[in-house]
Amino acid sequence: xxxxxxxxxxxxxxxxxxxxxxxxxxxxxxxxxxxxxxxxxxxxxxxxxxxxxxxxxxxxxxxxxxxxxxxxxxxxxxxxxxxxxxxxxxxxxxxxxxxxxxxxxxxxxxxxxxxxxxxxxxxxxxxxxxxxxxxxxxxxxxxxxxxxxxxxxxxxxxxxxxxxxxxxxxxxxxxxxxxxxxxxxxxxxxxxxxxxxxxxxxxxxxxxxxxxxxxxxxxxxxxxxxxxxxxxxxxxxxxxxxxxxxxxxxxxxxxxxxxxxxxxxxxxxxxxxxxxxxxxxxxxxxxxxxxxxxxxxxxxxxxxxxxxxxxxxxxxxxxxxxxxxxxxxxxxxxxxxxxxxxxxxxxxxxxxxxxxxxxxxxxxxxxxxxxxxxxxxxxxxxxxxxxxxxxxxxxxxxxxxxxxxxxxxxxxxxxxxxxxxxxxxxxxxxxxxxxxxxxxxxxxxxxxxxxxxxxxxxxxxxxxxxxxxxxxxxxxxxxxxxxxxxxxxxxxxxxxxxxxxxxxxxxxxxxxxxx
Numbered sequence: 037x038x039x040x041x042x043x044x045x046x047x048x049x050x051x052x053x054x055x056x057x058x059x060x061x062x063x064x065x066x067x068x069x070x071x072x073x074x075x076x077x078x079x080x081x082x083x084x085x086x087x088x089x090x091x092x093x094x095x096x097x098x099x100x101x102x103x104x105x106x107x108x109x110x111x112x113x114x115x116x117x118x119x120x121x122x123x124x125x126x127x128x129x130x131x132x133x134x135x136x137x138x139x140x141x142x143x144x145x146x147x148x149x150x151x152x153x154x155x156x157x158x159x160x161x162x163x164x165x166x167x168x169x170x171x172x173x174x175x176x177x178x179x180x181x182x183x184x185x186x187x188x189x190x191x192x193x194x195x196x197x198x199x200x201x202x203x204x205x206x207x208x209x210x211x212x213x214x215x216x217x218x219x220x221x222x223x224x225x226x227x228x229x230x231x232x233x234x235x236x237x238x239x240x241x242x243x244x245x246x247x248x249x250x251x252x253x254x255x256x257x258x259x260x261x262x263x264x265x266x267x268x269x270x271x272x273x274x275x276x277x278x279x280x281x282x283x284x285x286x287x288x289x290x291x292x293x294x295x296x297x298x299x300x301x302x303x304x305x306x307x308x309x310x311x312x313x314x315x316x317x318x319x320x321x322x323x324x325x326x327x328x329x330x331x332x333x334x335x336x337x338x339x340x341x342x343x344x345x346x347x348x349x350x351x352x353x354x355x356x357x358x359x360x361x362x363x364x365x366x367x368x369x370x371x372x373x374x375x376x377x378x379x380x381x382x383x384x385x386x387x388x389x390x391x392x393x394x395x396x397x398x399x400x401x402x403x404x405x406x407x408x409x410x411x412x413x414x415x416x417x418x419x420x421x422x423x424x425x426x427x428x429x430x431x432x433x434x435x436x437x438x439x440x441x442x443x444x445x446x447x448x449x450x451x452x453x454x455x456x457x458x459x460x461x462x463x464x465x466x467x468x469x470x471x472x473x474x475x476x477x478x479x480x481x482x483x484x485x486x487x488x489x490x491x492x493x494x495x496x497x498x499x500x501x502x503x504x505x506x507x508x509x510x511x512x513x514x515x516x517x518x519x520x521x522x523x524x525x526x527x528x529x530x531x532x533x534x535x536x537x538x539x540x541x542x543x544x545x546x547x548x549x550x551x
Contacts, residue, residue, distance in 0.1 A: 061107055061110070064104070064107045065107055065108075065110075065111040065113075065114075068094065068097055068107070068108055068111060068114055069111070069113060069114060071094045071097065072094040072114060072117065074094075075093055075094045094114075109136060112136060112137045112138035112139075112140040113137075113140055114136075115132075115133045115134075115135075115136035115137040115140075116133075116137040116140040116141065116142050116143060117142075117143045118130065118133060118134070118142060118143065118144045118145065118156075118160065119143075119144075119145045130155070130156060130159050131159060134159060134160075134163065139166065140166075141166055141167070141168035141169075141192055142160075142163060142166050142167045142168060142169075143167075143168060143169040144160060144167050144169070144170050144171070145170075145171040145172075145173075146170075146171070146172050146173070146182065147172075147173040147175075148173065148174045148175055148176050148177060148182060149173070149175050149176075153182075157182070157185045157186070160186075161185065161186055161188075164186050164188050164189070164190050164191075164193075165188065165189065165190070165191045165192065166192065167190055167192070167193050168192050168193060168194050168195070169193070169194065169195045169196075170190070170193060170195070170196045170197070171196075171197045171199075172196075172197070172198050172199065173199045173201065174198075174199070174200050174201065174202050175201045175202060176202065177202055178200060178202055178215070178216065178234075179198045179200055179216055179234050180215035180216040180217075181215075183216070184215070189221070189222060189223075189224065190222065190223050190224075190225070190226070191224065191225060192225055193223055193225055193226055194225055194226065194227050194228060195226075195227065195228040195229075195230075195248075196223070196226055196228070196229055196230070197229075197230040197232075198216075198229075198230070198231050198232070198234040199232040199233065199234065200231075200232065200233045200234040200235075201233065216234065216235075216236040216237065217236070217237065217240060218236055218241055218242075218243050219242050219243065220242060220243060220244055223243065226243060226246065227245065227246060227247045227248065228246070228247060228248035229243065229246060229248065229249050229250070230248070230250045230251075230252070231250070231251045231252070231253075232251075232252040232253065233252070233253050235253070238258070238259040238260060238263040238285070239260070239262075239263060241259070241263055241266075241267065242270075243267070243270075243271075244270040244271060245270070245271055245272075245273065246267065246270075246271040246274060247271070247273055247274060247275045247276070247302075248274075248275060248276040249267065249271075249274070249276065249277050249278070250276065250277075250278045250280070251278070251279045251280070251282045252280050252281060252282065253281055253282040257282065257283050257284070257285040257286075258279045258282035258283060258284055258285060258309075258310075259279075259284065259285060260284065260285040260286075260287035260314075261284060261285075261287055261314050261317050261318060262287060262294070263285075264284060264318055265294070265295045265298065265318060265321060266295065268295075268298050268300060268322060269295050269296075269298050272299070272300070272301075272302075273302050274300050274302065274303055275302050275303060275304045275305075276303075276304060276305045277303065277305070277306050277307070278305065278306075278307035279307060279308060279309055279310075280307055280309070281309065282309060283309050283310040283311070283314075283335060284308065284309065284310035284311075284314040284315060284318070285314075286311065286313075286314065287314070295321060296321075297321060297322075297323060297354070298321055298322045298323070299322075299323045300322055300323065300324050300325075300328075301325055302325070303324045303325060303328045304327065304328060304329065305328065305329045305330075305331075306324060306328060306329070306330045306331070306332075306355075307330075307331040307332070308331075308332050308333070309332075309333045309335065310334070310335060311334065311335055312334045312348035312349075312392075315332060315334060316348055316353060318355075319332070319353035319354065319355040319356070320353045320354050320355070321354065322354065322355050323354060323355065323357070323358065324355055324358060324359070325358055326358040326359055326361070326362050327386060328358075328359065328386070329386050329387055329388075330355070330356075330359065330387075330388040330389070330390075331388075331389045332349075332388075332389070332390045332391070333391045333392075333393065334348060334349055334390070334391065334392040334393070335392075335393065348392070349375065349377060349390045349391070349392045350377075350390075350410055350411050350413075350414040351377070351379070351388060351390060351414050351415075352414050356388065356414075359379070359388055360379070360388075360414070360415060360417050360418050361417045361418060361419075362381050362382065362386075362418075363379035363380060363381060363382075363387075363388070363415065363418040363419075363420065364380065364381070364382040364418070364419055364420060364421050364422060365379070365380040365420065365421070365422040365423070365424070366378070366379055366380075366415055366418070366420050366422070366423050366424075367379075367380070367423070367424040367425075367426070368423070368424070368425045368426065369391075369426045369428075370425075370426065370427045370428065371428040373393055374391055374392065374393035375391070375392050375393075376389065376390065376391040376392075377389070377390045377391075377411075378390075379415065379418065382419075405434060405436055405437055405440075408433075408437045408440065409440060412440060412441060412444050412445075415445075416444070418445075420445040420447065421445075421446065421447060421448045421449065422447065422448065422449040422450075422451070423441065423445070423447055423449070423450055423451070424450075424451040424452075424453075424484075425450075425451070425452050425453070426453040426486075427453065427454050427464070432464055432466075432467055433467060433468070434467055435467045435470050435471055437467075438467055438468055438470075438471030438472075438477075439471050439474060439476060442471060442474065442476040442477040442479075442480070443476045446479040447477075447479055447480050448479060448480065448481050448482065449480070449481070449482040449483075449484070450472075450480050450482070450483055450484070451483075451484035451486065452465070452468060452483075452484065452485055452486065453485075453486035453487055454486075454487070454488070465485075465488075465494070465497065466497070469497055469498075469500075469501045472501055472505065473501065473504050473505065473508070475508070475510075477510075478508075478510035480512070481512060481513040481514070482512070482513060482514045482515075482516065483512055483514075483515050483516070484515075484516040484517075484518060485515075485516070485517055485518070485520065486517075486518045486519055486520070487518070487519045487520065488517070488520045488521075489520070489521050489523050490517075490520055490521065490522045490523060490526070490531065491523045491526065492526060495526065495531060495534070498515075498535070499534055499535075499538070502515070502535070502538035502539055503538065505538075506538055511538065511539065512538075512539045513539070513540065514539060514540045514541075514542060515535065515539045515540070515541050515542070516541075516542045516543075516544060517541070517542070517543045517544070518544050519544075520543070
C-alpha cells in the first residue's frame with residue numbers, strides 16, 4: 037500500500053506540473069538563452085566525428101516542436117549572437133540570424149582563419165551601428181587589417197576583445213600595429229578593452245571613459261608611463277586596469293605635474309608590471325580606494341643591482357595611502373629570484389601584492405636590519421594581527437629584526453616557514469624562539485611552523501620556548517605544525533604528549549603537503 041500510494045502521489049504531481057509545451061513564453065525564452073550560453077555554437081567535426089558536446093548545440097531547440105520553434109523565432113536575442121561566423125553552416129545561416137535578430141544589439145566574434153570571413157564582414161558591415169560586443173582573432177594579419185574593413189562608427193560598441201596571433205615571418209615577432217588606431221571617433225561608446233598580443237600605437241591612443249583595460253602579452257611591452265597616465269586621466273570611472281605579463285614601456289618621464297594627481301575612485305583592480313622606475317612613477321600619481329586590489333611586479337634592473345629596487349617595493353607611494361590602514365595580515369616571501377610582500381584586507385577578499393624579481397638575489401645583503409625597519413614603517417598604519425614569513429633560502433632574520441616586528445605590531449598569529457633550511461631548521465628558528473621569549477611578543481597566541489624535520493634538538497628548543505612563555509604568563513593557545521616530520525628515533529606520540537602539557541598542538545599537511 038505504501039508503494040502504491042507513493043506511485044499515485046508521483047503521478048498526481050506529474051499531472052499538476054506544466055509540460056514543456058505549456059511553459060510561459062518568457063520563461064522558455066529565458067531557458068533558451070541560458071542554454072545558448074552553456075552550449076554555444078556547433079563545433080567543426082573532428083577526425084573521429086562530432087563529439088556529443090559539439091553536437092549539443094542550442095539551435096536544436098528549434099527542432100523539438102512547433103511551439104519551441106515559434107518561441108525561439110520570436111526571441112531576437114537568441115539570433116543576435118554571431119559567433120565563429122565561418123565554421124560549419126554558420127555562414128549559410130548568417131543572413132537569417134541577422135534578420136531574426138531584429139534591432140537587438142549584436143555580439144560578434146570574427147576569426148580570420150574562417151574561410152568565409154569576407155562574406156561575414158560584408159554581411160555585418162552595414163550593421164556595425166548595432167554591434168555591442170566584438171571579439172576578433174587574427175592569425176594571418178594584424179587586427180587593424182580586419183577593422184579597416186569596417187569604416188563606419190561602432191556607435192553602441194561597449195566591449196572589444198582583440199586577440200592577435202599574427203607573427204611577422206621576417207622578424208619572428210609581433211610588430212606594433214601602427215594602423216590600430218583606437219579613437220573615440222570610431223568607438224565612441226567603448227567601455228571595456230581587452231588586448232592579447234595586440235599592440236596598438238599607444239602614443240596615439242586616445243580612447244576616453246574606459247572602465248576596463250586589460251592587456252595580456254608574454255613577450256611585448258605595453259603602454260609607456262605617459263600613455264598609461266593619459267589613459268587613466270581620461271577614464272575617471274576606470275574599474276579594472278591590468279597589464280598582465282606586459283611591462284610598461286621604458287620612456288622619458290613626462291613633467292612631474294603633466295597629469296597632476298589622478299583620482300580613480302571606482303578602481304577595483306590594478307595590475308602593473310615593469311621596472312621600478314616606470315611603475316613607481318605611475319603609483320606616485322594615482323589615488324585608489326581602500327577596496328581596490330593591487331598587484332605590482334617589479335622587474336629588477338640588472339645593471340644597478342637590487343639594493344635600490346628592494347626599497348622601491350615598499351608601499352610608500354601615493355597609490356597605497358588608502359590601502360595600508362585596512363590590512364590586518366602581512367605575508368613576506370624570500371626566494372632566490374623574487375621577494376614578495378602581500379598585505380591582506382581583514383575580509384580576506386582584497387589585498388596588495390608587491391614583488392620584485394630578476395637575477396638571483398643576495399637576500400642577506402639586501403634585507404638588512406635597516407631595510408627591515410623601512411619595510412615595517414611602510415605598514416605602520418596597518419592594524420596587523422597576522423604575519424607569515426616564508427624563507428626559501430639559508431638566511432636568518434636576526435633577533436633585533438624579530439623584536440622590531442613584535443614591538444611595532446600586536447600580532448596574534450605568526451606563521452614561519454624555513455623550507456630547505458639546513459639540518460633540523462634549528463639555526464633558522466633560534467632567533468625567532470629567542471624573540472618569542474621577549475615580553476613584546478606576549479600578544480602572539482598562535483604559532484605555525486612549516487616544513488621542519490623535528491629532531492631531538494629542535495624538540496628540546498620547542499619545549500623550552502613553551503615552558504618559558506608559560507612561566508612569563510604569556511602561553512601560546514595553539515601550536516600548529518604544517519608539513520613537518522618527526523625524525524626517527526623520536527616517537528611522534530611521545531612528542532605530542534610533551535607538547536600537551538603546555539599548548540594545544542595540531543599537525544596538518546594541508547594546505548602545505550610534503551612532496
